[in-house]
Amino acid sequence: MQETKHTFCRICEASCGLVAEMEGGKIIELRPNKDHIGTDGFACMKGLNQHKMYDSPDRLQYPLKRVGDKFERISWAQAISEIGAKTKALRKVSANAISMYVGTAAGFSLLHPIFAEGFMKGIGSHNVYSSSTQDCANRFASATEMYGFPFHQPIVDLDHVKYMLIIGTNPVVSKWTFMQVAHPVKRLKEVRKRGGKIVVVDPRETETAKVADEHQFIRPNTDVFFFLSFLHELFAQNGVDRVRATQHMTGLADIEQLAKQWPADKTATLTGIPAERLQGIVRDYISAGASAIVTGTGLGMGRHGTLAHWLSECINALSGNLDRKGGTLIGEGMFDFAAYAKKNKLFNRIQRSRVGNFRELNGGFPGGILADEILKPGPEQIKALFVTGGNPLMTMPNANRLRKAFNELELLVVTDIYLNETASLAHYVLPATSPLERADLPFVFPLFLGMQSKPYIAATDAIVKTTGEQRDEATIYTDLASASGVSLFATKPLQWIMQLMKLANAPFRIGKQPSLPIVFILDLILRLSKVGRFRDLVDQPQGMQWRGGTTPESYLSKRVVTDDKKVQLAPAMLMEQTARLEKIFADESASYARGEMRLISKRMHSTHNSWTQNIAELTNGEMGQTNYVYMHPDDALAKGLSEKSAADIHSSTNTIRLPVKLLSTLLPGTVAIPHGWGHQNARGLGIASKLGGANVNILAADGADAIESVSGMAHLTGIPVRVEKAAGPIDTGSWSGITEAA
Numbered sequence: 011m012q013e014t015k016h017t018f019c020r021i022c023e024a025s026c027g028l029v030a031e032m033e034g035g036k037i038i039e040l041r042p043n044k045d046h047i048g049t050d051g052f053a054c055m056k057g058l059n060q061h062k063m064y065d066s067p068d069r070l071q072y073p074l075k076r077v078g079d080k081f082e083r084i085s086w087a088q089a090i091s092e093i094g095a096k097t098k099a100l101r102k103v104s105a106n107a108i109s110m111y112v113g114t115a116a117g118f119s120l121l122h123p124i125f126a127e128g129f130m131k132g133i134g135s136h137n138v139y140s141s142s143t144q145d146c147a148n149r150f151a152s153a154t155e156m157y158g159f160p161f162h163q164p165i166v167d168l169d170h171v172k173y174m175l176i177i178g179t180n181p182v183v184s185k186w187t188f189m190q191v192a193h194p195v196k197r198l199k200e201v202r203k204r205g206g207k208i209v210v211v212d213p214r215e216t217e218t219a220k221v222a223d224e225h226q227f228i229r230p231n232t233d234v235f236f237f238l239s240f241l242h243e244l245f246a247q248n249g250v251d252r253v254r255a256t257q258h259m260t261g262l263a264d265i266e267q268l269a270k271q272w273p274a275d276k277t278a279t280l281t282g283i284p285a286e287r288l289q290g291i292v293r294d295y296i297s298a299g300a301s302a303i304v305t306g307t308g309l310g311m312g313r314h315g316t317l318a319h320w321l322s323e324c325i326n327a328l329s330g331n332l333d334r335k336g337g338t339l340i341g342e343g344m345f346d347f348a349a350y351a352k353k354n355k356l357f358n359r360i361q362r363s364r365v366g367n368f369r370e371l372n373g374g375f376p377g378g379i380l381a382d383e384i385l386k387p388g389p390e391q392i393k394a395l396f397v398t399g400g401n402p403l404m405t406m407p408n409a410n411r412l413r414k415a416f417n418e419l420e421l422l423v424v425t426d427i428y429l430n431e432t433a434s435l436a437h438y439v440l441p442a443t444s445p446l447e448r449a450d451l452p453f454v455f456p457l458f459l460g461m462q463s464k465p466y467i468a469a470t471d472a473i474v475k476t477t478g479e480q481r482d483e484a485t486i487y488t489d490l491a492s493a494s495g496v497s498l499f500a501t502k503p504l505q506w507i508m509q510l511m512k513l514a515n516a517p518f519r520i521g522k523q524p525s526l527p528i529v530f531i532l533d534l535i536l537r538l539s540k541v542g543r544f545r546d547l548v549d550q551p552q553g554m555q556w557r558g559g560t561t562p563e564s565y566l567s568k569r570v571v572t573d574d575k576k577v578q579l580a581p582a583m584l585m586e587q588t589a590r591l592e593k594i595f596a597d598e599s600a601s602y603a604r605g606e607m608r609l610i611s612k613r614m615h616s617t618h619n620s621w622t623q624n625i626a627e628l629t630n631g632e633m634g635q636t637n638y639v640y641m642h643p644d645d646a647l648a649k650g651l652s653e654k655s656a657a658d659i660h661s662s663t664n665t666i667r668l669p670v671k672l673l674s675t676l677l678p679g680t681v682a683i684p685h686g687w688g689h690q691n692a693r694g695l696g697i698a699s700k701l702g703g704a705n706v707n708i709l710a711a712d713g714a715d716a717i718e719s720v721s722g723m724a725h726l727t728g729i730p731v732r733v734e735k736a737a738g739p740i741d742t743g744s745w746s747g748i749t750e751a752a
């Protein structure tokens with residue numbers, strides 16, 4: 011029987027509305043939902059092909075246990091009880107010996123991260139890691155200091171902005187980050203049509219730069235100095251709204267003092283941006299009257315991500331653009347999360363890591379110390395790791411060393427939809443439902459924080475039934491908690507209620523996997539927060555307008571949750587870091603003077619981190635067969651390289667070998683390599699594992715000294731590298747493209 015169903019995509023933040031044509035319970039086609047009020051009739055090739063990934067013969071169907079070198083099918087009862095018994099035994103020695111890595115996919119389900127956290131709180135371990143120290147912890151660190159709440163992340167008022175400086179983000183490919191915008195090209199063009207101006211500052215003339223008014227090259231890792239001089243000019247050109255700053259902010263004098271030391275001509279050589287050019291940018295930013303600096307992972311994954319992001323926020327605040335129409339706004343979700351968090355001291359637990367003495371940020375430690383926490387002997391050494399919705403062996407720094415560390419674990423449990431490379435090393439692999447097999451509410455950020463360019467709320471049923479024994483993560487972590495002898499969030503009544511709910515749900519699920527009543531729980535959340543009823547939302551597949559979203563002049567001195575309710579322009583922790591600036595400046599300048607090349611990040615339209623290469627339709631062209639090292643033609647020529655050659659890319663940690671692609675839009679002296687490639691060692695990615703490519707993340711360093719000190723961010727861009735003609739042929743069967751990887 012043919013039928014049409016509605017849902018929304020849960021791969022990236024855009025959360026595009028989708029229409030599914032179904033036959034015999036299976037999706038035969040996915041289309042963008044043209045009537046959707048929030049997502050502009052948009053969807054990308056990953057989203058429209060995702061059902062092929064979920065229907066693949068490679069999908070995990072049953073729990074697996076590794077016995078020797080083989081994976082054997084086991085029952086859920088056996089998996090849960092064996093994992094529970096091992097966890098219990100390890101916990102007797104030290105709760106912190108049990109750790110978890112929460113990947114990006116977890117964030118695209120409302121309940122997955124909540125139940126995973128609940129499990130770890132029940133265990134009583136602080137050893138939680140996540141993809142956030144690979145993409146955005148610098149933002150969280152900066153917001154915690156400035157606004158008192160990690161998730162107060164101002165978003166650009168896209169409908170009214172008149173001048174937008176886009177730096178270290180490429181929304182046309184990434185579909186925006188930290189804000190829900192479904193159709194970036196259309197939205198950017200609308201800004202220009204209204205007379206607004208868009209300037210992109212990036213080491214590559216990106217796809218976003220092509221739809222902007224202007225592009226300005228910047229050298230990788232130098233953004234912090236660009237912003238310091240920007241601030242200097244903002245003061246010099248009288249662009250600071252002193253009345254607003256005095257009324258709603260503290261630290262004006264300190265930040266003015268700091269800015270004084272960084273005139274544009276001091277930083278021009280290092281950033282590669284001439285002083286007059288910077289002065290012109292600042293002039294335009296001030297005169298537009300409704301302006302915003304918008305940043306992303308290119309900033310965060312650099313060496314000074316927290317300082318750079320903080321300064322960009324200071325500029326938006328000092329110029330009067332924060333909380334102003336056409337500037338940057340701080341949204342509201344279902345309820346005032348910040349006030350709730352402050353009252354209940356949610357983010358006040360300041361634990362320190364055993365390795366490197368890092369501060370806990372949003373309940374997690376830096377991924378860059380995970381290998382050390384596993385390898386370093388001692389009473390709290392990590393012995394068990396639960397990986398949920400992520401693939402750290404592809405996405406974390408120094409992935410080769412991490413792989414060695416994972417081999418030392420007594421227990422590695424991976425919950426995923428695929429036997430990816432991390433799962434291939436696991437002791438137990440638990441099959442999760444795919445996004446389309448799961449009822450849900452949209453991505454956590456819009457719902458809790460109102461980070462949407464067009465406010466709406468939506469809900470979806472599971473539109474496809476599972477074909478095997480896959481279970482949702484809320485159920486998995488409830489079961490694991492009880493088998494481990496603990497309660498979710500260390501709260502016994504909660505654990506009982508969940509177990510009872512699961513039992514009560516069983517009669518309705520004859521022949522299916524026992525599961526929590528997910529729709530009931532989502533409905534409860536919506537009703538308690540007075541948003542509506544789940545069923546009513548599902549009945550409006552085009553999305554429903556709601557009270558969440560952004561309002562100008564609603565934030566300053568009203569919703570700021572610092573102790574004095576003012577925005578902290580010069581927080582002590584960040585000001586302390588500025589003492590290092592002169593040394594950083596000298597080091598970066600010396601490195602560039604030596605002619606060291608820098609490796610930067612590059613996302614592709616067809617791949618999402620490490621997990622969409624198993625879609626045959628997205629890998630059939632030349633661009634789908636491998637990742638490349640992108641080089642400026644002049645750099646390639648100087649090294650005797652062409653598109654017919656392979657290059658060896660050496661960093662302080664490792665070497666990878668890749669075919670060369672020439673890219674004249676790249677800043678000379680810079681090479682770019684997409685991440686998430688090199689799947690040769692995944693046992694369960696039938697298509698991806700046969701492709702070429704190498705894992706660029708083995709070039710990034712890990713360890714306490716190699717990550718950003720404030721936020722624990724890994725350095726995944728701006729990495730110093732040496733590039734030369736390959737010493738041999740490419741071995742498409744290895745992680746590094748080289749036989750016998752170091």
Ligand SMILES: Nc1nc2c(c(=O)[nH]1)N[C@H]1C(S)=C(S)[C@@H](COP(=O)(O)OP(=O)(O)OC[C@H]3O[C@@H](n4cnc5c(=O)[nH]c(N)nc54)[C@H](O)[C@@H]3O)O[C@H]1N2
Pocket residue numbers: 112113114115116119141144145307398399400401402404405406425426427428430442443444445483611612618619620621684685686706707726
């Ligand atoms: N060099 C370099 N490295 C980078 C980056 C970069 O730009 N350059 N980007 C960084 C960024 S931004 C991030 S966020 C990290 C990502 O790091 P990770 O989150 O570790 O990696 P992903 O590849 O997104 O892994 C998602 C996993 O979730 C699985 N999955 C999908 N849906 C579900 C589901 O519903 N349930 C469960 N349980 N699993 C599911 C997928 O199969 C996949 O294995 O990588 C970072 N690494």
Ligand SMILES: Nc1nc2c(c(=O)[nH]1)N[C@H]1C(S)=C(S)[C@@H](COP(=O)(O)OP(=O)(O)OC[C@H]3O[C@@H](n4cnc5c(=O)[nH]c(N)nc54)[C@H](O)[C@@H]3O)O[C@H]1N2
Pocket residue numbers: 022114145177178179180181183184185186187211212213214216228229230231232233305306307308309312610611612613614615616617618619727728
């Ligand atoms: N197609 C696709 N979409 C995705 C993803 C994906 O893997 N593929 N991943 C999703 C995820 S998890 C995230 S977090 C978001 C991230 O979304 P974005 O933050 O927008 O990430 P990118 O598209 O990698 O853009 C980073 C930009 O920073 C530039 N850059 C690199 N180094 C530097 C530097 O030192 N300084 C400056 N100024 N710029 C620099 C790069 O050239 C690039 O243009 O994207 C999401 N969307």
Ligand code: SF4
Pocket residue numbers: 019020021022023024025026052053054055056057058185
């Ligand atoms: S842009 Fe993101 S949310 Fe939209 S279809 Fe593509 S992957 Fe899905």
Ligand SMILES: [Mo]
Pocket residue numbers: 114141144145
């Ligand atoms: Mo990310």
